[in-house]
Amino acid sequence: MGTISTREPHQIKVRRMDFEFGEDIPENWAADNPILTGLLTALSGSFPAGERFFIDSVRHFMDRIDEPELRRRVRGFVGQEAAHTKEHLAFNRFLDERGFFAKMVEERVEAGIAKVKEMSTPEECLAHTVALEHLTAFLASAILENPDMLERMHPTIAAFWAWHAIEEIEHRSVAFDVYKKVVDDEKLRRRMMTRTIIFFSVLNAYRTLLILKKRGTIADLPAWAEAYSMLFGKKGAIRRTWPLFKAYYRRDFHPDQHDNDAIVAEAKEKYLGAAA
Ligand SMILES: [Fe+2]
Ligand SMILES: [Fe+2]
Numbered sequence: 001m002g003t004i005s006t007r008e009p010h011q012i013k014v015r016r017m018d019f020e021f022g023e024d025i026p027e028n029w030a031a032d033n034p035i036l037t038g039l040l041t042a043l044s045g046s047f048p049a050g051e052r053f054f055i056d057s058v059r060h061f062m063d064r065i066d067e068p069e070l071r072r073r074v075r076g077f078v079g080q081e082a083a084h085t086k087e088h089l090a091f092n093r094f095l096d097e098r099g100f101f102a103k104m105v106e107e108r109v110e111a112g113i114a115k116v117k118e119m120s121t122p123e124e125c126l127a128h129t130v131a132l133e134h135l136t137a138f139l140a141s142a143i144l145e146n147p148d149m150l151e152r153m154h155p156t157i158a159a160f161w162a163w164h165a166i167e168e169i170e171h172r173s174v175a176f177d178v179y180k181k182v183v184d185d186e187k188l189r190r191r192m193m194t195r196t197i198i199f200f201s202v203l204n205a206y207r208t209l210l211i212l213k214k215r216g217t218i219a220d221l222p223a224w225a226e227a228y229s230m231l232f233g234k235k236g237a238i239r240r241t242w243p244l245f246k247a248y249y250r251r252d253f254h255p256d257q258h259d260n261d262a263i264v265a266e267a268k269e270k271y272l273g274a275a276a
Helices: 034-059 068-097 102-119 122-145 155-170 174-182 186-215 221-232 237-249 261-275
Strands: none
Touching (some): 034 068, 034 221, 122 174, 122 186
16 A cells, blocks of 8 residues: 655644624524534534543643644644634534523533543543544535535534634644654554544434434424435535545555645635634
């Protein structure tokens, strides 16, 4: 298997955003689809505790990182994840006011992560973080490389998700580079991804179903069909981006091998304006 050249890491810019989620945002804010809205609500509910876990897992090894450049990138990663948590907490409270049960998800995820921390070594926590950072960068690429979903969203909601996606791609290789530096166990890295993708899929599906059941939209079959086709159909965002997910299992995988620079630059210009 030939080695794929690794690109320069993206510049990591910590942007202090302050999104205002107003009355004019439609109820099913994810492309007018209640199922997709439930799924993205479940994801948003998982970010505050999840991102704190990522920060803690990487910071744990900070004293073993001596290269100034990697230390600088870790600080950028921490700054970006902290900003995401702040904005997602605001978004989650907006969702709760509309009866989307984001707080319920936050509490479940918090309890789940406490258990993971209890049962895992710091090295396993870092491997888990590297896997989840690949998953978030993969989902971010799926969103930005298949823009139909964002184009069907209210401008504030589209900018909010695009901002998070852009920054996940900017810092996609930080946890990985720290892992390579301080743990560098290839078997653990891959094993943790297999565990992570199973738990991530099952738990997110379950949380989504809980939200949909509580909201009474679980039986909307046309909405299910549309959501399925947007994600997993022939032109679906997840299906089209799947090779990027699978690349994680390559022995010579590195997150910066994937070139979506032009798409990220375009999204920055379109959604971030002066903050780009
Ligand atoms: Fe994030
Ligand atoms: Fe991240």
